[in-house]
Each structure stands twice: as C-alpha cells, then as structure tokens.
Amino acid sequence: MALMGCASAATIPASATTETPQYFQTTPELWPGPTATGTAPFLAQTNLAPFGESRTVNPNDPLETQMPIQGKPEKQNIFRLMGQLSHYQPAVEGFGVEEYPLPAGANITQVNVLHRHGSRYPTSSNIVAKLGSALGKAHINATGALSFLNSWKYSLGAEILVPVGRQEMFDSGVLHYYQYAHLYDTNTKIIARTPTQDRMTKSAEYFLAGFFGQEWTNNATIEVIIENSGFNNSLAGGKNCKNSNGDVSALGDDATAQWYNIYLANATARFNSMTSGYNWTADDTYAAQTLCPYETVALGFSKWCDLFTYEEWQGFEYSLDLNFNGDDGFASPTGRAVGIAYVEEFLARLQHHVLSTPEGTANITLDNNTATFPINQTLNFDFSHDTNIFSILTAFGFTQFQEDLPATHMVNRNTIISHITPFGARLDVEVIKTPQPVPANRSSDYVAGPPTTYLHFILNQRTLPLGASFPECGDRVDGWCDIDTFLAVQEKSAALANADYACNGDYPKVPYGTIKDGAPLT
Template structure:
C-alpha cells in the first residue's frame, strides 16, 4: 500500500510545474496584424447573462431590441459596418501604434441630469397598493424599484474585462513588456476609473498595477479634462431637440422604456421590455439619436468643440510631442510633461463618456455621421445610430499601420504594394468595424495630419463654448459649430 502511495505522489509531482521554477508565458498576441479573416461574419460571442430574447410584437425580422436602445444598449459589435470593405493587414506591414478611447460599461441610472427613469421608478413605488395592474401590467402590482445609482452593474464590469482581453489579443504585442509601465487615463468618477481597472485586469491580469499607472483627471466643472470635455463648455446644456415639458403620460411611457434597459443590465430581466412594440422601440432609439445629434454631435453648435481637445492630444501623440499652449479643454499641467503625457507609448488607453466620444467623432470631421434627422418621421437610412456608435462600453481604436511602400488601392489585385517610399496609414475602428477613411478605409498619415489642422480650426472652441449667440433652432446647425 505504501508503494502505491509513493507512486501516486511521483505521478502527481510530475504534473507540478512549480518544481521547475517560474512557469513561462507565451509571446504576446498580435491579432490586429496577423488576423487573416475579414472583419464581417460570424464570430464567437460568450453567452450573455442578460435575458434579451423577450418576444416583441411586430418584430417580424426577429431583431434584438437590445441593439435598439441607443446609449443604453449593452455592448455589441456594429453588425453592419460603415460602408467600406474590410481587409486584413497586408503581409509585410505592421500595426505599430494604438490610441483607444473607451466608454464606461453598463451602469445604473444617474441621480441627476436626465435620469427621469429614476423619477418614474420612485413614482410607481410610491403608488404601490393604490392601483391594480391587469394583463401585461399585472407585474406592477408587486414591482419594486431595485436599481442602484451611477456605478457599474455586474455586466458593465464584464464588458470592460472582456474588452481588455479582446484588446490584448489584438494589440498585446505593442506593450513593451520590459518592466516599464504605461500611463492609462480615466477620470475621477467611480464608474470611469473602475471601467479602466476592469479593462486593465482583462488586458494584463489582476496584477495590472505592475504594468500600468492609472492617471485620473478631475471630472468637475472648471477643471480642464479632455475625457469629459462638456464640463468646460458653457453652452453644452443647450438641448435644441428638447424644448418644453412633455405630457406626463408620454413622458412616463418613454421613461418606462429606459427602465427596460436599466433593469435588464442591472437585474438581468425587465417586464417593461415586453410592453412595447418593435415600432415603438425604433422610435425610442431614434429619439435618442436626435437628442445626441442635436446635443453633442454635428447638429450642435458645440459638437466639435467638446471633442477638439482630445483630438489635439491624439495628434500630439502621433507626432511625439507634448502640448505647451493652453487650448480647448487641455490640461497643460499634465500634457506638457512626458511623465503624465507620454509621447512615445505605442499603446495609449483612455476612458471617457458617450457624449464626449460622439463629440470626438465630430471633431475628427467624420461627416459620415452628420445626418440631419427629421422629427416628423424616422429616417431609416441614417448613419447616425447611437446603438452602433456608442452602446455601453463602445470604443474607438485608432491604429497606425506602417507599410514598406504604398498599398495598392485595388486590394483584389495580385500586386499588394505600389512603388514608392515607406508609408504610414491611419486606421479608425469603431466598435470593431472599420470606419470609412479614404478610398481604402485608411488614410495616409501625412494627409490625415494636414486635414486635421483644418478640422481643429472648424471647432471654433472659444466662440462655440463661450460666445454670445442665441440658441439655434433644431436643424439650423449641420456642421457641429456655431453659425458666425
């Protein structure tokens, strides 16, 4: 019996790698460069913990309404792309640099601002026992408001962890892994810095503090902060698409749709979701599209201005210099110091808010998203769809790709490269889909930088944010800047 025991110990010991010293990890992946498959098509998505298959009246195409909730949609990759062909990185080229700006994950409703869904929840809770719901509304007889406030829900934490893991597979090779730490930026709001922490745990593991230093910018009015640019713009509060009070019944109905979204991400399921038809969910999404287009995008006089400071930071990183002159929302105390604003990092990770990222797209001059959205009917063929642009945990990845010579515009041709000098291209990827940027979905960096000089001027930051002009009517602004 003793011999069998000793033999068992030997067998178990043979499976114990610790006796050979520290275990060796593999090389960092580089899927952004090595992936030979196109972007579109079937991709594995983990089982979601949320119940999102609720039958919806009128949903003839079996579309998931949780991809119709605009900024309240749980994260999903853009299903239709942005109208350009998507190709793998050509052999011989290298993805050499990344700038990511990432929205926080799914959260509970806010306490202030437009958190009218919280008001509805408290209103229903106060009416308990004073009415009787029947049929689809019978759940209200026992319903209680069970949502927290502002912070990440469990699914929001998972969204950021999964994104960090995804980004490691895509760009892990860009991390130097030489003992140095990269600077990662977020803000002092809890859901913001926790989003960064969960992302970094997915990217590096639980010991991420050995690999990165998290730099938090103060998120409060009066403090320069490009990750919350609307805090330094007086005219941000103008909502040109929302004038006057809505009828209570209509308002409550609208907010019940928001409760569907918040209860689902917070509790996993919501009875409110099945109360509305598919057409009503299309209307809900469109209403939020109008609000954001008019509030912080091309339909707003401050659309470009809110995001222009961040754009200037991206351009400074691309050209490896600090920012010395105060401009827009830039904090020159931080951005004029290579310790707090590194200019030679190959991987730059920032965390921001939905409204801010939409303004960043406008400040970059991505006029593909400058649709005018009529209020009389739903414009079906629009590019400005907030569900696709900024769901919870939405992200914009900007890559630099270096090629030995210019890439042939005809990617189907046998000759991949044209004659010429080494070329660097700028690549915009929004929610895992290539954003139109020139004829090939990419743009030569030299051309990109020249164009950006003009786009920055268009923002007209000082006048847009602090100028003396009247609130424009909805539809008057089409280019994200005030009319002079």
C-alpha cells in the same frame, strides 16, 4: 483663452497620506461621483421570459434578451435598438467598407484606444428615477400587461457599473490583449488615463486586468483626471464647457421630446387604459421604455421590455440618435468644442510632442508634461463617456455622421448610436507602417513607391472609413488614410470647433436642425 486653465475655484480635497501624486491616486477616490448600488438581481426567480430555441443558456451571457415583441421580424432583437444603453455588441453591420488584412511586411506600430465605460446604473438625474419615485407615491390599480405595477418597486442604483458592465470591460481587455499585446514594451510601465468618476476608474481597472492580468499595476499606472465642473478634462470635455450644459445646446433634448410625443402616442393611450390612480403622459411612457435597458443590465430581465411594439422600439432608437445629434454632434453648437481637446491630444501623440497651447478643454498641466502625457507609448488607453466620444468624432469631422435627422419621422441614416457608442464602446486607431504604398483598391499588396504610414480607425470592431468623411484620403476600399494627408486635414479642426466662443460665448438658442456643423452659427 478662458478654457486653457486646468483648475477652478472648486476646493480640491486633501490627498491621502501618500507619496503618490494626486493624478495617479485611485484609492481612495477623490471625485467618484454618485455611487449608490441597487437591489441584487434574482434572475432565477424573476425571469418570466420564455427560453426558446433562439436563447442560448450561457452562464457568461446572463441577460435575458429573448422575449415576445409584437411586430418583431424573425431574427431581430430589440436590444440592438437601445442606443447608448445597449449592452455591448460589435457593429456587425459595419460602416460602409469591408475588412482587409494587413499586407505582408506591414506593421502596426501604435494603437490609440478610446473606450467608453461598461454598462451602468442610470445617472442620478435620469428620467427613470423620477418615474420610479412618482409611481411609488401613486395609489395605482393596474390591469393586464401592467398588473405587475401593483407590486413593482424602483430598485436601481446610480451611476456605478453593474456586473455585466465589469464583464464588458474585462472582456474588452482580453480582446485587446489578443489584438495588440505585441506592442507592449515589457521594459516600460504605460500611463492609462481616465476621468475620476467611479464607473470610469473601475472601467479602466477592469480593462487593464483583462489585458495584463490581476497584476496589471506592474504594467500600467492609471492617471485619474478630475471630472468636475470647472476642470479641464479632454475625456469629459463638457465639464468646463459652460454652454454644453445649458439650454442653448439642448437641441437634441428638444428633438427627442418632439419625437417621442409622436411615436409613443399609442403606447401612452394603452398604458392609461390599463391603469387607474395614475395619468400617464408621453414623458412617463418614454421613461418606462427607458427602464427596459437599465433594468436588463442591472437585474438581468425587465418586465417593461415587452410592453412596446417592435416599431416603438425602432422609434426609441431614433429618439436617442436625435438626442446625440442635437446635443453632442453636428446639430449642436458645442458638438466640436467638447471633443476638440482629445483630437489635439491624439494629433500630438502622432507627432510625438506635448501640448502647450491647446484649444478646448485639455488639461494643460498634465498635457505639457511627458510624465503625465507620454509621447512615445505604443499603447495608449483612454477611457471616456458616450457623449464625449460622439463629440470627438464630430471634432475630427466625421461627416459620415453629419446628417439631417428630422424630429417628425424616422429616416435611413448612418447615425445609429447603438452602433457608435453602446456601453463598452471602443474606438481603436492603428498606426500602420508599410514598406511601399498599399493600392486603394487592394488589388495587390503594394505598388511602387516609398515607405508609407497609414491610419486605420476601428469603431466597435469594424472599420470606420476615413475617405467617406475626408475626401482627401481617397476612395479606399479598406478605409485607411495616409497619415500625412490626415494630419493636413486636421489642421483646420480647431478653428472649426471655435471652442472658446462655442463654450463661453453669448449666442441665442436656435431651433433643432438649424446648426449643421457642430459649432455656433456666428
């Protein structure tokens, strides 16, 4: 199939003079992507937000996230409404089940960690940079709440981690050490995998430093997989999936634009009433709202945040849910295809074999070699992107997130991206072996029967119930699933993704909401 190769016509730069194979080389970086840094923060001088009773002054929590927001309910915070741009917090609301401890005698024998990078600057093509450029060229006279624009300058970098992003990854490494350090075999050196972009390799390094300490290179080797157009990479599956980067799969973009033209109509009118020399459109207002989370993680505080009402922040969150649903999830024709390669790798690890004939964008050169795709590691650390992780959940078939989300009004939903792929998101999958079956209602530790192996999916520190998406797993109160049942369910996942056609086929673009199962209609 067209997607099985690992290379393309792109020129591969010469490696540094070293005996290290290119896929284990982290310095110098070969495909770092854009790495522009931004203005250094000066929060002690620029923070205009009040420090009320709800604000804890903690040097290890540097972001100013308490500010007066019109219509905000007590104890609510707009920084939990920022989708994939949210600074990491656990998914405290959970995904529909309670948390249960392991019964006596049960043992976690493997964990697979799929981790998003930490908080970063905007990508180079992001709408906030375009707005910053437009405002910088305009002759603006702003009044009222927008008067800061008379001296404001866009000062963000591009794509690399911001300081709090480094902290998120280090803290996650420490947390995972407390959770899973016992699984590490001190006689081994594990392989951790990451794409080559700078924020990805740095995220892997900060995580491993948190897990193992500064001497982490004694315990782990980072495998860097080329992240560039035309190269197969399960951790950046869209790079060799042509249609995922084209208009045919931009259905979420369409839905987001339709929605923000509705929910930001009043805000756009407000902005225009306070500005001369610049005509605000809904596109501009949406970019201005997006500046709030980006400036907050980069500079510690943003004057853009309190310009919007709480209801408008709820609309912002929904706009991002729509985007992921239509571009990367079940409402996208390439939703399953982009994520299927990692699903196949995960299943191969569970069954202790390499990959030789994968679907999707798995790098067969690396996945068919135990030196670069170990099949018996008890700790597997993989680092990826938000959209890729959401596509992986789609490729697994987590129908808990298979919902009709209209672009005209908000609805109650499970697909809340701030709970699923915030900055620093992590999906931990535990393999649990028990001496006997664990009852589905957890009324006792065990029931009569043979030894059993279960899978436990944990998304941002809360259980993702497998029975909610895979009825074959049963209605378990702990959300677990028998591993053999799960493997049987996943036998159809590659066919459902239809990766070669989804990524390379010639099919028409359809309106947002037409596609329901993450694959082309044909």
